[in-house]
Amino acid sequence: xxxxxxxxxxxxxxxxxxxxxxxxxxxxxxxxxxxxxxxxxxxxxxxxxxxxxxxxxxxxxxxxxxxxxxxxxxxxxxxxxxxxxxxxxxxxxxxxxxxxxxxxxxxxxxxxxxxxxxxxxxxxxxxxxxxxxxxxxxxxxxxxxxxxxxxxxxxxxxxxxxxxxxxxxxxxxxxxxxxxxxxxxxxxxxxxxxxxxxxxxxxxxxxxxxxxxxxxxxxxxxxxxxxxxxxxxxxxxx
Numbered sequence: 001x002x003x004x005x006x007x008x009x010x011x012x013x014x015x016x017x018x019x020x021x022x023x024x025x026x027x028x029x030x031x032x033x034x035x036x037x038x039x040x041x042x043x044x045x046x047x048x049x050x051x052x053x054x055x056x057x058x059x060x061x062x063x064x065x066x067x068x069x070x071x072x073x074x075x076x077x078x079x080x081x082x083x084x085x086x087x088x089x090x091x092x093x094x095x096x097x098x099x100x101x102x103x104x105x106x107x108x109x110x111x112x113x114x115x116x117x118x119x120x121x122x123x124x125x126x127x128x129x130x131x132x133x134x135x136x137x138x139x140x141x142x143x144x145x146x147x148x149x150x151x152x153x154x155x156x157x158x159x160x161x162x163x164x165x166x167x168x169x170x171x172x173x174x175x176x177x178x179x180x181x182x183x184x185x186x187x188x189x190x191x192x193x194x195x196x197x198x199x200x201x202x203x204x205x206x207x208x209x210x211x212x213x214x215x216x217x218x219x220x221x222x223x224x225x226x227x228x229x230x231x232x233x234x235x236x237x238x
Contacts, residue, residue, distance in 0.1 A: 005031070006064045009057055022046035025053040032060050032145075063145040073144040076151040083158045084129055087122060096122075099165070111171050114164040121161045128154050184222065191220040192228065202235055211237055 009028055012020060023046045030039040042049045096119065104112060132150040136142035195217050202210050214237055218224065232238040 006061065009061050009064075013054070013057060013061060017050070020050070020054075022050050022053055025050075025057060029053060029056055032057075033143075059149050060145045063148045066148070070144055073148055073151065076155060077147065080129070080132070080151050080154050083125075083154060087158065087161065088126055088129055099169075101168070107171060111168060114168045118161055118164050118168075121157050121164070125154055125157050125161075128157075187220055188222040191217040192224075195221070195228070195232075199231060199235060199237075202237070206236075 012025060012028065023043065026039055026042040026046050026049070029042070030036070042053060046053070100115060101107065104115065128150050132147060132154070135146055135150075195214055198210060198214050198217070202214065214232070218228075218232065218238075221228070229238060
């Protein structure tokens with residue numbers, strides 16, 4: 001991949017809109033795609049096609065800056081194929097109904113909103129997946145740079161979808177806060193383990209940086225034991 005050409009595109013996109021030479025932008029797109037018909041259509045009135053030129057160049061610049069290989073894009077495609085099977089099946093609407101809590105109407109507004117947001121996320125994922133499938137055929141496979149933005153957004157949306165479900169499903173608070181009890185306990189146990197490792201190092205070689213790290217970890221401990229408090233007090237950390 002020609003990094004000098006990548007820099008030229010980046011410099012062009014960094015210019016204020018009024019300073020951009022859209023004919024040059026159209027030429028960059030021709031160099032990237034080899035699409036002569038698109039180039040001729042754009043050159044009929046480059047400024048009128050400014051938004052299209054900018055969007056297409058930005059999409060391809062993002063891909064080039066990632067420095068992704070074909071194998072990495074194929075791995076993303078494999079992830080999306082798995083996501084589609086799990087999330088975008090015809091009966092996913094029924095799955096949503098089954099996932100709705102019995103006490104949904106009693107939940108705080110911000111927790112109910114996560115359920116509604118997930119409906120919108122799945123709809124957006126369907127749209128992206130359809131556009132991704134329409135990009136190519138067996139005779140005309142899509143370029144990696146064309147597939148990449150759709151693949152990335154689908155993967156990011158899937159993460160958001162699952163994060164929302166986690167918060168929605170595990171909400172137990174009465175004060176409107178989503179309490180992830182299992183995660184909090186695990187984080188507390190992990191913090192204790194890291195403190196026990198760090199306090200030995202601190203005893204041998206005290207430093208403000210290490211002390212700060214231990215205090216940050218201590219703040220994550222749920223109901224610290226008297227022994228832990230005493231150890232840290234003796235070390236002068238508490």
